[in-house]
Amino acid sequence: MRFSGLGLLPCLMVTGAALADPSGPVSLPGNGLGPLAIGQPASQRILALWDIDVRADGQGLPAGHGSVRQGEALFGARCAACHGAQGEGASADRLVGGQGSLATGKPVRTVGSFWPHATTLFDYIRRAMPYDAPQSLSADETYALSAYILHLNGILPEEAELDAASLPKVRLPNRDGFTANIRPDVPAHASQAPLTGITAPR
Numbered sequence: 001m002r003f004s005g006l007g008l009l010p011c012l013m014v015t016g017a018a019l020a021d022p023s024g025p026v027s028l029p030g031n032g033l034g035p036l037a038i039g040q041p042a043s044q045r046i047l048a049l050w051d052i053d054v055r056a057d058g059q060g061l062p063a064g065h066g067s068v069r070q071g072e073a074l075f076g077a078r079c080a081a082c083h084g085a086q087g088e089g090a091s092a093d094r095l096v097g098g099q100g101s102l103a104t105g106k107p108v109r110t111v112g113s114f115w116p117h118a119t120t121l122f123d124y125i126r127r128a129m130p131y132d133a134p135q136s137l138s139a140d141e142t143y144a145l146s147a148y149i150l151h152l153n154g155i156l157p158e159e160a161e162l163d164a165a166s167l168p169k170v171r172l173p174n175r176d177g178f179t180a181n182i183r184p185d186v187p188a189h190a191s192q193a194p195l196t197g198i199t200a201p202r
C-alpha cells in the first residue's frame with residue numbers, strides 16, 4: 001500500500017490535464033443535438049435516441065408501417081450488395097431459407113428457419129443494419145424490410161404490410177424450437193429470475 005500514493009500521482013495529473021483541455025465538452029457522434037457536457041443531465045430526447053430496444057412481445061415498437069413491396073425496393077438498394085438479391089447470402093449472412101434443416105446434419109440457420117421472434121428482426125435491422133450505415137433507416141423502412149424478409153421466407157404474403165400491432169402476431173416456424181437452459185449450475189427459468197437468484201457453481 002505504501003506505493004499507491006506515488007503510483008496514483010502521475011495518473012491524477014494526466015486526468016486533470018484532460019479535464020482542463022480547452023477543446024471543450026465531449027459530444028455524442030451523430031445525434032445532431034450538439035455537445036453533451038460532462039455532468040449535464042441527459043434530456044428525454046437524448047435518452048429516446050438510445051432507447052430503441054424492441055422486445056419479443058413487441059414492446060418498444062415505434063409507430064409506422066411498411067409493406068413487402070416497399071421492402072423489396074429498399075432491400076435491393078440497401079441490403080442486396082451484402083446479403084444477395086434474394087437474401088440468399090453473399091459476403092454477409094444468408095437471410096432466407098433453411099426451414100426444416102435444423103434437425104439435419106447440415107442445419108441452415110436463417111432469420112426464417114432459426115430465429116424465434118419476428119420482432120427481433122425489426123430490432124436487429126433497426127439497430128445494426130445496413131452494416132455500413134447503422135440506424136440510418138426510418139421506422140417505416142424498417143417495417144418494410146422486415147416484411148420483405150419475412151415474405152422471402154414464405155412467412156408473409158406479397159401484399160402484406162406490417163406495423164406495431166401486426167408484427168408481434170407473426171409467428172416464426174422455430175418459435176417453439178428452443179429448450180430451457182439445462183446447465184446444472186443455473187436454476188430453471190434463470191432468465192426470469194433476478195440476478196441474485198443465480199447461484200455459483202459448488
Ligand code: HEC
Pocket residue numbers: 075078079080081082083092093094095109110111121124125129130131132145
Ligand atoms: C456492408 C454489408 C452489409 C449491408 C449493406 C447489410 N448487411 Fe446485414 N449483415 C452484414 C453482416 C456483416 C452481418 C453479420 C453481423 C454480425 O454477425 O455481427 C449482417 C447481419 C444481418 C442480419 C442477421 C442475420 C443472422 O441470421 O444473424 C440481418 C437480419 C441483416 N443483416 C439484415 C440486413 C438488412 C435488412 C440490410 C439492408 C437494410 C442489411 N442487412 C444490409 C452486412 C451487411
